Amino acid sequence: MIDPDREVAELRAYLGDAYDEGKLQRHQAEIEEELARTGDEQRFYRTSEAYLYDLTAFATWGVKQPYLDTITELVAEGARLLDVGCGIGSDGLALIEAGYAVTFADFDNPSTRYLRWRLEHRGLAAAIVDLDEQPLPAGQDLAYAFDVIEHVDEPTDLLDRMEASATTVVVNLLEPAAGDPSHHRDLPIPDLVARAARHRVRAYAVHHGRSHLVAYDSAPAGALTRLRSRARVRA
Numbered sequence: 001m002i003d004p005d006r007e008v009a010e011l012r013a014y015l016g017d018a019y020d021e022g023k024l025q026r027h028q029a030e031i032e033e034e035l036a037r038t039g040d041e042q043r044f045y046r047t048s049e050a051y052l053y054d055l056t057a058f059a060t061w062g063v064k065q066p067y068l069d070t071i072t073e074l075v076a077e078g079a080r081l082l083d084v085g086c087g088i089g090s091d092g093l094a095l096i097e098a099g100y101a102v103t104f105a106d107f108d109n110p111s112t113r114y115l116r117w118r119l120e121h122r123g124l125a126a127a128i129v130d131l132d133e134q135p136l137p138a139g140q141d142l143a144y145a146f147d148v149i150e151h152v153d154e155p156t157d158l159l160d161r162m163e164a165s166a167t168t169v170v171v172n173l174l175e176p177a178a179g180d181p182s183h184h185r186d187l188p189i190p191d192l193v194a195r196a197a198r199h200r201v202r203a204y205a206v207h208h209g210r211s212h213l214v215a216y217d218s219a220p221a222g223a224l225t226r227l228r229s230r231a232r233v234r235a
Contacts, residue, residue, distance in 0.1 A: 001068050001094040004060035011056045014117050020053075027054040031181055041183055045151075046109045046132075051087065055111060058147070059090035066207050067146050068094060070215055071170060074202055075100075079141040082166055084158070085148030086128075089115035096124050105129040105136055140166035150174045150184045155192060163218035168202060175210035193233050201229035 012019045023030050030050040038044040068091060071081070077099030083092035086104040088111045096102050106112050108130045119126055129137060136143070143166035149155045150173075162169045173189045189212055193204070196216040203215040214233070221229065 001065065001098060002059055002062065002090055004062070007056050007059045007090060010118055010121065011052060011114075013121070014114055015052070023050070023053045024057055027057045028179075028181060030054065035181075035183060044183075046107050049110050051109075051111050052114055055088045055090065059088070063208060063211075064091060064146050066205070067091075067144070067170070067172060067213055070203050070205075070213060071095065071100075071142060071144060072098065074168060074170070074215060075142050080139065082136065082140040082143040082162075084136065084143055084145040084162060085151070086115065087111045089118060091144075091146060092126070093118060093122065093124070096126060097122075101126075103127045103129060103137060103140070105131055107131050108133075136161050136165040138165050142166050142168040142170060144170040146172055147174065149192075150187055152185070155185075155187060156195065159192070159195070167218060168215060169196075169218055170203075170213070170215040172207070173212040173214070175212070177210060194230075197229040197233050198226055199229065200225045201232050204233050 027050065031054050034048055034050040035044050038047065079100055081095055081100050081102045083089065083102055083104045086092055086106045089104055092102040092104050104115060104126060112128055115128060143162040145158070145162065149158065149171055152158050159169065173187050173192055175189060176184065176186050193212060193214055196214045198221065199216040199218065200221045201214065201216045205213050207213055
């Protein structure tokens with residue numbers, strides 16, 4: 001779904017003469033250096049230029065393709081999707097071009113400003129919700145957050161808001177590993193998976209050895225469904 005060459009070409013076109021191939025190659029170091037210079041994590045998320053390179057590099061690796069496949073297996077074309085913590089929007093752009101109606105949500109920052117350019121560049125239209133100004137919009141068929149939960153202080157609060165916004169929630173929960181960025185949180189993954197299993201679990205898998213992808217219905221489940229969900233995640 002995501003074309004690596006197109007990802008890089010768009011960033012190069014957007015930045016023009018300011019584009020630096022070296023920053024793309026050393027994107028994680030650029031993130032750490034910018035975070036140290038900023039000195040405040042919340043301000044970093046709202047001002048980071050290094051994320052343009054970091055998120056572009058990540059999109060070129062194709063690691064989120066299994067996550068996108070899960071979405072397209074769960075809901076048909078035309079479904080209303082909410083991309084929470086969208087960043088530069090690579091996932092949502094691919095889903096729009098696959099026939100889905102995507103709303104993006106993130107803080108206003110250089111990444112979402114680049115996303116606005118990408119939408120115009122591709123001749124696409126989609127709403128971008130500023131999370132500093134607006135709540136997550138209700139009435140969505142599916143809300144997803146990929147490689148987002150490990151960045152937030154209160155993961156259950158974010159899941160509560162996603163559940164209030166959409167019929168189905170899809171998230172990945174990343175186990176820590178050596179070399180992870182310093183601003184990644186260690187997640188209580190067993191607790192979060194058990195929380196999902198109190199609903200009807202639609203899909204559960206571990207990708208890339210440490211990324212727990214779970215999809216579940218936001219509505220509360222009955223006792224039998226909860227038993228089946230717990231059995232599914234244990235299996």
